[in-house]
Amino acid sequence: MAEEAGTREDAPDKRKWRLIALAVLLVGLAGAAALWFLRPQQQEEEPPDRPPLVSVTRIERESEPLxxxxxxxxRPASEVGLSLQVSGEVVWVNPRLREGERVRRGETLLRVDPGDYTVRVEEARAEVERARVELAEAEESGATREEEFERLRDRIEGESAGPPDGIESDFLRPGEGEQATAELAEEPSPLALGQPQVDAARAALAGARARLESARRDVARTRLTAPFDAVVRSKSVERGQFVRPGEVLAGLYxxxxxxxxxxxxxxxxxxxxxxxxxxxxxxxxxxxxxxxxxxxxxxxxxxxxxxxxxxxxxxxxxxxxxxxxxxxxxxxxxxxxxxxxxxxxxxxxxxxxxxxxxxARTPPAYFEIPRDALRAEDRVWAVRDGALAFVPVTVVAREGASVFVTGEELADGERIVTGEVPSATEGMEVRTDEGRSAPALDARESGGVEPAIDEGGA
Known part of the structure; x- marks a missing residue:
């Protein structure tokens, strides 16, 4: 009971000290607020009116080839699709006939069965021999007729001739008058000498020889060859496939x-x-x-x-x-x-x-400038004596981030403005960033001392 009574007596003392601490804290906060509001105000100074700062680059006269x-x-300069001129079954394909492989000019790429075409060659050869025999017979017959004509001429001129017999009638014409007299024709007709038969036999032989040559060509056409040194670009044929004339079987370039x-x-x-x-x-x-x-x-x-x-x-x-x-x-x-x-x-x-x-065609002298230095109406802004000068140029070429120009008013080592300049006018005073270092610019931006600035002088 005595301990409980002591605890009740200590409670008012603790409450008193808490109130004292709170009062001290409030007084401190009030003092800090008073000091903040009563601090001396810093006077902001108006910056001086200065010309705008521009970025420049120096240009040099050049003469290297543009x-x-x-x-x-x-792409290929020459490309062909290969096909055969004859039909048949493919019996052999060159292992090198596949995409990406290189083949030589004249190299055989595939063959079709030449059997039928070989038979046609033999038939054409036999036809040539038959036509040759017929021509020989026609020529022999013509020679015989010519000999008969000469014998008849000699008989008529040497003695009186009776009525013509047999082949002699082909060479005589009837005389005029009541009694027909046999007169020797001055020139016998080609038909009488058998010349048309000889001509027909010669034509038949020429035709047979042409058919033989065609048959031989067909045999050669059973082979598909490369027309030049080439690379195989495509292939659409396999062994055993039946192919037709004009069907594209391979592509070469x-x-x-x-x-x-x-x-x-x-x-x-x-x-x-x-x-x-x-x-x-x-x-x-x-x-x-x-x-x-x-x-x-x-x-x-x-x-x-x-x-x-x-x-x-x-x-x-x-x-x-x-x-x-x-x-x-x-x-x-x-x-x-x-x-x-x-x-x-x-x-x-x-x-x-x-x-x-x-x-490219290159002028005797030109300047390379950044693309953003070229202004409207093909002009550049040069900085001369601290002011802008609008200088006309002629554009020769544009390549990437550069423009190549010529200009009679541009000087070697000229400083030209890159980037934008608000409300730029000719003669406007400017400052340049030429000679500034990155640390100096950082110091200015962080509130440090601003370095000296080139005001545009030479």
Whole structure:
């Protein structure tokens, strides 16, 4: 009971100390708030009115040959579908007749059964012999008739002749007057000498010989051969298959010549020398070109020549296809950028999508500028004596992020503005970022001391 009474006496003391602590806390918070509101206000200074800051780049006069680039599909320069001119059962197929294999000119690719055609050759040969015999008989008969004519002429001229008998009547004509007298014809008719029979026999022999030659050709046509060194692109025949004339059995493309058709806008195509020159005697119309393809992590290149432009503008894209020809597509590859283990050089195969670089017409001197430095109406903004100057230029070519221009008013080492400048006017004063370093710019942006700025002087 005594302990419970002591606990009741201590409770008012604890409550008193809690109230004291709360009062002290409230007083502290009130003081902090008073200090915040009574702090001295920092005076914001108006920044001075300064010219806008612009980015510039210096340009240098160049004279290296310009290059025009484009992309296009690799395709065969020459491609054929092979078929037979005779029908028959396929009895042999070359094991190399399969897609991707290379075959030589004149190599036999398949054969059909020549049996029936061999029989026709023998029949035609027998017909030739028969026609030869008939011609000999006709010629012999004609010679006999000519001899008879000569004997009759001698008999009539040497003594009086009686009425003609037998074959002699073919050479005589009746005389005029009451009594017919036999007179020797000055020239006997071809029919009397048997000449039509000889001509017919000769024609029959010529026809028999032609049929023999045709039969021999049919035997040769039972073999399908490669017309040139080629790569097999397709095959649609097997042994035992019956084939008919004109049925496409295999597709080949010329292994020695591959081309790339590159669609170019007309401004680019016009920069390629002799792009519309006619191709004669297998010579290229234009200059050299380089074909590049990425394969297996490596960039490969082939030397090529400009073949010329195709004969029409694409109505959908308004581009012109310029064709380049690669003379050694199977063995001419060289690595130009190695992404690791290059491996064996690949052939340039139809279906690749290739980058092509052309040598272009090049002015004596030009400038390369960033694409965003070219303004409307083909002008650039140069910084001269701390102010903008609008300088006209002539665009020669556009390639990637660069534009190649010429301009009589541009100077070597000229500083031109890149990027946008709001409300730019000619003669407007500007500051340039030339000579600024990244740490200095970071210091300015973080509130540090701003470095000295080139105000546009030389």
């Amino acid at each position: 290059r025009v680039s484009g992309r296009g599909d690799v 010329d292994a020695g010549s591959i081309e790339v058709a590159v669609p170019l806008i007309q401004r680019k195509a016009a920069l390629i020398p002799r792009v519309f020159a006619p191709v004669t005697s297998g010579t290229a119309a234009g200059g050299p070109a380089t074909v590049r393809v990425d394969f297996g992590g490596t960039r490969w290149a082939w030397e090529a020549m400009v073949e010329g432009a195709e004969g029409a503008i694409d109505p959908a894209t308004r581009t012109l296809d310029v064709v380049v020809r690669v003379a050694r597509p199977l063995t001419g590859a060289r690595a130009v950028r190695d992404g690791g283990e290059a491996g064996d050089p690949p052939p340039l195969l139809p279906g690749f999508f290739a980058d092509v670089e052309f040598l």
